[in-house]
Amino acid sequence: MNEDDGLEGVVAAHTVLSEVDGAAGRLVIRGHALGEIAGRWRYEDAVALLFEGFFPGPAPRADALARARREAFERLQPGDAAALGKLPPIEAVRALLARLPDGDDLATALRLVAAPAVYTAAVMRWRLGVPALAPDESLPQAADMLRMLHGRAPSEAQAAALDTYLVTVCDHGLNASTFAARVVASTGAGLASAVLAGISALKGPLHGGAPGPVLDALDAIGSAANARAWLEGAVAGGQRLMGFGHRIYRVRDPRADALKAALRRLSAEGGVDASRFALAEAAEHAALAILREQKPGRALETNVEFYTALLLEALGFGRESFTCVFAAGRVSGWIAHAREQVQKGRLIRPQSVYVGPAPEKERDAPALAH
Numbered sequence: 001m002n003e004d005d006g007l008e009g010v011v012a013a014h015t016v017l018s019e020v021d022g023a024a025g026r027l028v029i030r031g032h033a034l035g036e037i038a039g040r041w042r043y044e045d046a047v048a049l050l051f052e053g054f055f056p057g058p059a060p061r062a063d064a065l066a067r068a069r070r071e072a073f074e075r076l077q078p079g080d081a082a083a084l085g086k087l088p089p090i091e092a093v094r095a096l097l098a099r100l101p102d103g104d105d106l107a108t109a110l111r112l113v114a115a116p117a118v119y120t121a122a123v124m125r126w127r128l129g130v131p132a133l134a135p136d137e138s139l140p141q142a143a144d145m146l147r148m149l150h151g152r153a154p155s156e157a158q159a160a161a162l163d164t165y166l167v168t169v170c171d172h173g174l175n176a177s178t179f180a181a182r183v184v185a186s187t188g189a190g191l192a193s194a195v196l197a198g199i200s201a202l203k204g205p206l207h208g209g210a211p212g213p214v215l216d217a218l219d220a221i222g223s224a225a226n227a228r229a230w231l232e233g234a235v236a237g238g239q240r241l242m243g244f245g246h247r248i249y250r251v252r253d254p255r256a257d258a259l260k261a262a263l264r265r266l267s268a269e270g271g272v273d274a275s276r277f278a279l280a281e282a283a284e285h286a287a288l289a290i291l292r293e294q295k296p297g298r299a300l301e302t303n304v305e306f307y308t309a310l311l312l313e314a315l316g317f318g319r320e321s322f323t324c325v326f327a328a329g330r331v332s333g334w335i336a337h338a339r340e341q342v343q344k345g346r347l348i349r350p351q352s353v354y355v356g357p358a359p360e361k362e363r364d365a366p367a368l369a370h
Contacts, residue, residue, distance in 0.1 A: 020173035038258035043166040047332045054339035055106040068114035069135035085126030090323045092123040102190030109335045112195050116328035121148035157269035164262040168255045171333030177201035185338035186348040194338040208326045212319035213242040214309035224282035243306030252301040259307035272314045
């Protein structure tokens with residue numbers, strides 16, 4: 001396989017939305033370094049920033065996104081709990097998103113941003129055998145997502161932690177799901193189609209499915225004292241240490257620091273199991289030491305998935321729902337990229353190089369005399 005088979009180093013878009021500097025470990029979202037906004041902004045602020053200039057009129061207000069949650073909820077049907085509650089959550093959420101009408105206007109965009117929060121909470125409740133809860137339009141999106149999931153208002157610290165996560169993952173360059181969304185948008189198919197392409201790409205374990213296994217590893221390690229021995233055995237057995245290494249970052253993923261800081265703030269409010277956090281920190285320290293010792297030629301640092309797993313667990317999301325929560329944050333980036341691509345007015349149509357066999361007649365033809 002050639003490196004080009006993964007489009008490594010190929011520039012496929014010029015964007016105003018985000019810059020991922022893998023060598024410096026820096027993420028910039030529309031002129032703001034991640035550290036400026038993660039832990040300080042609500043998700044609504046990130047949506048307004050990403051959408052700026054891509055729709056007519058002023059930036060969307062928080063109450064417009066709240067109304068969009070209600071509109072998304074109203075599309076649920078009486079038989080959904082029985083039919084969709086048995087599916088993997090990401091497949092159920094994707095099926096519900098497919099009901100939303102296509103279009104390119106702001107109302108369509110806001111409905112698509114609102115829907116993953118509403119539908120993730122609904123699906124997780126159906127899996128517990130309890131009914132979905134309608135949105136509360138008086139709450140911001142992160143707080144309402146937690147309320148719809150748990151049936152009670154979250155603390156300020158919990159809502160702030162989820163806001164930090166959603167803002168942190170809202171956009172990240174031309175990753176697989178964003179590229180898929182841009183390709184579909186370039187055909188003129190509409191925003192719902194682009195979002196469905198994005199969530200389908202995110203479903204793949206090489207893109208959005210790794211945070212859950214981080215917790216599986218922590219469960220297997222059991223205690224901080226056992227971290228080094230367990231991780232050495234895993235590496236010796238050829239296992240990949242989930243939560244370490246990234247296709248782009250050659251240094252520590254800046255999103256990991258943003259989420260670890262959110263966990264510390266949540267821990268200060270008693271929202272994180274102290275022993276679980278200590279285990280995670282011990283596992284991270286041991287894993288980084290082992291990887292540097294045994295794979296010295298590779299850049300394998302902590303990535304976003306490691307502390308995503310701890311944060312979403314602390315907020316009460318089941319690990320089977322983690323990819324859905326990722327989608328609830330990234331959907332705003334997909335939509336912004338889709339609108340940017342549509343404004344360019346160019347169908348994405350790369351070339352391929354054929355390396356298969358020649359037609360039979362060409363193979364059997366005599367060589368031409370020179």
